[in-house]
Amino acid sequence: MIALSALGSGSGGNAFLLDTPEGVLMIDAGFSARELARRVGAVGIDPSRITAIVLTHEHGDHATGARRLAGQLGIPVVATEGTLRALGLDPAAPRVPLRSASITEVGPFAIESCRILHDAAEPTAVAIEAAGVRIGFAYDLGRPTVGLRHLLRGCDGLVLEANYDEVMLRTSDYPPSVQHRIAGSGGHLSNRAAGELLGDLWHEDLSVVVLAHLSRQCNDAAVARRTVAELLDARGFRGTIAVATQDAPLGPLPVAPGPAKLRMTAQAELELF
Ligand SMILES: [Zn+2]
Numbered sequence: 001m002i003a004l005s006a007l008g009s010g011s012g013g014n015a016f017l018l019d020t021p022e023g024v025l026m027i028d029a030g031f032s033a034r035e036l037a038r039r040v041g042a043v044g045i046d047p048s049r050i051t052a053i054v055l056t057h058e059h060g061d062h063a064t065g066a067r068r069l070a071g072q073l074g075i076p077v078v079a080t081e082g083t084l085r086a087l088g089l090d091p092a093a094p095r096v097p098l099r100s101a102s103i104t105e106v107g108p109f110a111i112e113s114c115r116i117l118h119d120a121a122e123p124t125a126v127a128i129e130a131a132g133v134r135i136g137f138a139y140d141l142g143r144p145t146v147g148l149r150h151l152l153r154g155c156d157g158l159v160l161e162a163n164y165d166e167v168m169l170r171t172s173d174y175p176p177s178v179q180h181r182i183a184g185s186g187g188h189l190s191n192r193a194a195g196e197l198l199g200d201l202w203h204e205d206l207s208v209v210v211l212a213h214l215s216r217q218c219n220d221a222a223v224a225r226r227t228v229a230e231l232l233d234a235r236g237f238r239g240t241i242a243v244a245t246q247d248a249p250l251g252p253l254p255v256a257p258g259p260a261k262l263r264m265t266a267q268a269e270l271e272l273f
């Protein structure tokens with residue numbers, strides 16, 4: 001069992017926590033160190049239990065508090081070489097480089113990453129395994145690549161960007177050039193694109209979906225949830241769809257290894273005896 005919390009998500013800051021009995025991992029740190037500590041406390045976790053901070057990329061809404069919080073807690077920042085360089089960590093600050101197509105172990109967590117298309121130094125999506133549970137995180141991406149689909153396959157929980165509603169974007173005050181950039185391949189995933197990707201990724205162990213990085217101007221939590229639920233439920237999904245918001249933490253949401261995985265384990269044990 002693992003517990004997933006969203007400390008907040010959106011263009012004003014993103015941060016998530018995975019809580020296991022052996023330690024807590026922070027994924028992105030896009031609020032000030034003080035605000036991160038406050039929100040960690042608000043979901044009932046002692047910040048001293050955080051073992052590392054994983055960063056998807058160096059943009060302020062994902063990394064602004066990372067250096068200070070990692071320094072205060074004496075824990076490493078885990079990110080691609082490009083992100084670590086762009087972050088400008090102190091030379092002596094602990095760090096763990098993430099390399100695509102390999103698994104990085106940090107405490108009880110096994111972390112895999114995949115390069116995504118975004119205007120940052122070396123941005124990634126990540127999938128993290130601990131306590132028999134796999135959880136994927138993907139946002140700030142214009143379109144899902146083959147590599148991303150591969151990374152996110154088989155996850156028990158998924159945190160995925162549902163940035164904008166297509167009609168709300170088209171009728172927004174954004175000039176056409178900005179609308180184009182948001183909807184382009186280096187921009188963001190719409191609610192419909194997120195729902196279609198989730199539908200493709202659906203399997204019977206997928207039990208928790210958190211929609212993330214919603215636009216304040218061009219989206220609405222109820223619209224995002226409805227659009228994704230229609231596409232995902234049609235595939236047979238019966239789990240939880242939650243929406244992470246900018247201002248208040250969400251969770252903790254328990255994510256257990258799915259029944260299919262438990263059955264596989266039971267089968268493997270039977271074969272052993
Ligand atoms: Zn970004």
Ligand SMILES: [Zn+2]
Pocket residue numbers: 010011059061062140213
């Ligand atoms: Zn972002």
